[in-house]
Each structure stands twice: as C-alpha cells, then as structure tokens.
Amino acid sequence: MNKDIATPIRTQQIMAKHGLTVKKSLGQNFLIDPNILRKIVGKANLTKQSAAIEIGPGIGALTEHLARDAGKVLAFEIDQRLLPVLADTLSPYDNVSIIHSDILKADVRAAIESELAGYDDIMVVANLPYYVTTPIIMKLLLEKLPIRGLVVMLQKEVAERITAKPGTKAYGSLSIAIQYYTEAEMALTVPKTVFMPQPNVDSAVIRMIKRTEPIVKVIDEDFFFTVTRGSFVQRRKTILNNLQSAMPNGKEKKELILKALKEAGIDPARRGETLSIQEFGLLSDKLHPYFK
Numbered sequence: 289m290n291k292d293i294a295t296p297i298r299t300q301q302i303m304a305k306h307g308l309t310v311k312k313s314l315g316q317n318f319l320i321d322p323n324i325l326r327k328i329v330g331k332a333n334l335t336k337q338s339a340a341i342e343i344g345p346g347i348g349a350l351t352e353h354l355a356r357d358a359g360k361v362l363a364f365e366i367d368q369r370l371l372p373v374l375a376d377t378l379s380p381y382d383n384v385s386i387i388h389s390d391i392l393k394a395d396v397r398a399a400i401e402s403e404l405a406g407y408d409d410i411m412v413v414a415n416l417p418y419y420v421t422t423p424i425i426m427k428l429l430l431e432k433l434p435i436r437g438l439v440v441m442l443q444k445e446v447a448e449r450i451t452a453k454p455g456t457k458a459y460g461s462l463s464i465a466i467q468y469y470t471e472a473e474m475a476l477t478v479p480k481t482v483f484m485p486q487p488n489v490d491s492a493v494i495r496m497i498k499r500t501e502p503i504v505k506v507i508d509e510d511f512f513f514t515v516t517r518g519s520f521v522q523r524r525k526t527i528l529n530n531l532q533s534a535m536p537n538g539k540e541k542k543e544l545i546l547k548a549l550k551e552a553g554i555d556p557a558r559r560g561e562t563l564s565i566q567e568f569g570l571l572s573d574k575l576h577p578y579f580k
C-alpha cells in the first residue's frame with residue numbers, strides 16, 4: 289500500500305514541493321491523521337461495487353482512502369492550484385476523477401451519469417469547507433441525486449443542529465429540513481489536532497442516509513418548509529406568535545391559524561422546538577388551504 293498523504297510530515301513535504309499555502313477563505317483545513325480517515329471512510333460502508341463523491345479533495349488525504357475502498361471516486365475541487373498537486377499525489381490510483389468546479393455551481397447529476405455509470409451504490413464522503421457546509425448539503429439533497437447518503441465532517445455545532453431531536457436547544461428548521469430527507473446521526477467527534485492548519489471550531493462527522501419513504505407526507509413541500517422556518521424565527525415565542533409574524537398577512541389571519549392549530553391538535557402556546565416533524569407536517573397541511 290502507498291504511504292498515506294495524511295501525515296504531518298508528508299503533508300508538509302507535498303505543500304513545500306508544490307509551493308502551496310492554504311487559502312483560509314476556501315475553508316482549507318487538511319486532515320493529517322490516517323486513523324481519523326479510516327474511521328470516516330468506515331462510516332460510509334463502501335465496497336468495490338460502490339462509488340464515492342468527494343467535495344473538496346484538497347491535497348488528496350481523504351481521496352486516497354476512498355480510492356482504496358470504493359470502485360470509483362469523483363471529486364469536485366474549486367481551487368485550481370490543487371489540480372497539479374492532486375495529479376501528483378493521486379498518481380498511484382487509476383479510479384479517481386477530479387472535476388475543477390465550485391460544487392454549488394456543478395451539474396452533479398450529469399457528472400454522476402458520465403463518470404459513475406454502472407454504480408448503483410453512491411455515497412458522498414467529504415471533509416466539507418466550513419464556510420459553506422449547509423448550502424452544499426441542501427443542494428445535494430434537494431437535487432434528489434441517486435445517492436445512498438452522505439458522511440461528512442463539519443463544525444460540531446452545525447452537526448448538533450442537523451441531528452437534533454425535538455425538545456432540545458439545537459432542534460430547529462435545519463434539523464427538520466435535513467431529517468425530512470434523511471436519517472441523520474452523529475458518527476464521530478473530531479479533535480482540532482487532526483487538521484493542518486487547526487480550525488477555530490470543534491468538528492464532528494455526521495452520517496445521513498436518504499429515506500426511501502418521506503418521514504411525513506405533505507401536500508406542498510415548499511409550504512411545509514416555509515411553515516417550519518417561520519415557526520423558529522423567534523425561538524422563545526409561541527408557535528402562534530411566530531406564525532402570525534412569519535406567514536403572509538399572518539396578523540389578520542390569526543383566527544385561521546388558531547383553527548389550523550386546533551385541527552392539527554397542537555396547543556397554540558407551544559414553542560416550535562417542541563413539535564415533531566410529523567406534527568409540523570400535519571400543521572402545514574392544515575394551514576395550506578388558508579394561505580394558498
């Protein structure tokens with residue numbers, strides 16, 4: 289087996305060889321611990337019949353672990369300076385394709401069709417750039433791509449919000465948006481010492497496996513997300529007060545909001561953070577005729 293890229297010495301050597309300095313603005317914190325990499329990749333349950341999609345391969349630390357375990361790796365990297373570095377560090381692997389692109393602008397579905405044809409088990413595995421974690425995860429979920437799920441490293445605080453259960457401080461519209469599409473769980477917490485340079489925040493790895501059936505069936509998904517976001521605008525306010533402020537003409541439609549809450553069996557004095565996703569689904573369907 290080839291020597292790991294993800295050791296402090298090898299990372300320094302690679303950076304020196306290519307005259308590379310990290311760009312903080314692109315969230316570049318490279319992993320320098322092979323044990324953590326093995327644990328992350330282990331959470332994805334890959335086989336040679338699987339393909340992996342990586343966002344931000346950096347200098348290839350995670351990419352090479354994916355290349356060893358999966359049949360094929362497709363990686364999107366925004367920083368042009370890293371392309372020659374990756375061509376060098378990943379030269380022992382013939383099953384990696386790198387696309388030079390901002391993942392938020394990339395046509396991921398077309399890339400899957402052209403690069404990963406024949407793979408029906410596809411996992412996203414990434415150490416995400418922290419300045420843009422939520423938009424990346426939401427893009428990959430909203431585009432309804434043919435993936436089994438995602439195993440991603442991100443800020444611990446965001447990981448806690450994504451995986452939070454009702455009745456907790458971390459539970460909010462982000463928890464609901466992601467748990468609507470996936471079963472999300474905390475997989476690992478990760479010390480700062482495994483990165484170079486070390487980030488300012490604590491990190492964690494979460495695993496999100498796409499649901500085959502929605503957790504709750506709603507009449508109108510966009511409206512459901514409008515209701516959930518609106519219910520958390522001011523966390524200490526009741527669901528009634530939040531909906532009155534957040535829904536169009538909510539103040540004038542107070543009686544209709546009260547009616548919908550009653551029909552859904554939800555006490556108007558409750559706070560949004562106490563409602564389950566199923567309760568939000570029911571509430572959104574009851575509000576729908578009054579606002580659409």
Ligand code: SAM
Binds near residue numbers: 318345392418
């Ligand atoms: N995977 C490497 C590792 O674990 O050592 C690097 C991870 S580093 C936290 C994030 C990577 O994402 C960097 O390589 C950065 O250039 C890249 N990146 C940042 N924004 C991006 C975007 N919008 N699209 C694609 N890659 C991006």
